[in-house]
Amino acid sequence: MSVTVDGTERLMRIGEVARGAGVSVRAVRYYEQQGLLTADRSPSGQRLYRQDAIARVRFFQQMYAAGLTSRRITELLPCWDAGHTDADQRAMLRAERERIQARIDDLVAARDRLDQVIALTDTHP
Amino acid sequence: MSVTVDGTERLMRIGEVARGAGVSVRAVRYYEQQGLLTADRSPSGQRLYRQDAIARVRFFQQMYAAGLTSRRITELLPCWDAGHTDADQRAMLRAERERIQARIDDLVAARDRLDQVIALTDTHP
């Protein structure tokens, strides 16, 4: 594991997290502002992140790409972090899953529609 | 077909188009503003649409849902309308298709990720 000899985990500054996750520094600060990501602070006030921060940021990106808002992600983070859920949270998880599935269906239909046009314009130039 | 005895097509006003396509009146006006949809005008200035307007609006909705912008749709409309394309347009069609496919892949990954969480929270409540 990435742990130093004295047992403390190796910490990263914000730039390393951003590069590691392929996002901007601004984005990482924004996630903190939205309550998605917490960071320790160095004596001089710089943010210090643990190794799992990169994976978390990647996860946020994935959820954003799926159309979830920051608020929705914060509401669902307990499921992910603590592994425990109440009935409301389980319902929200399922609801989001259904939304994503619906969007997939829409996209597939749109793709097929474009494919029709492409086929037409190829055979009929 | 929906043609009156004198051979003229039955025309709709904007509200009927909007209801038929499941969008707002404002949205239909917006599409015209973006150059996506044209309408005849009654002597008093009201927009009059042909029957195929509803299908066009549904098509726009589908493309919007797929992440295309109004500009992109206007650029691709000639393919759809005239059925002819130059090389640039064919390239654009394919590029959009690839983008949609990439978004589908992202969404499928996000869905699977959520499914993992759901499975966890179900077996481990």
Add this chain to the structure above:
DNA sequence: CTTGCCCCTGACGCCGACGTCAGGTGTGAG
């Protein structure tokens, strides 16, 4: 010491597809 790079906190800007409000006109039923 200086240079260069990274970091900090505000705070305004942006984009796109509309929502919405204001103030006025058209239209069909009774």
Add this chain to the structure above:
DNA sequence: CTCACACCTGACGTCGGCGTCAGGGGCAAG
């Protein structure tokens, strides 16, 4: 004619995930 409802043209508001600029502090190398 009146009433209710649909329609018209501006034009400003919204929302979310950042980009970007302003102004100022760390921190290691040379």
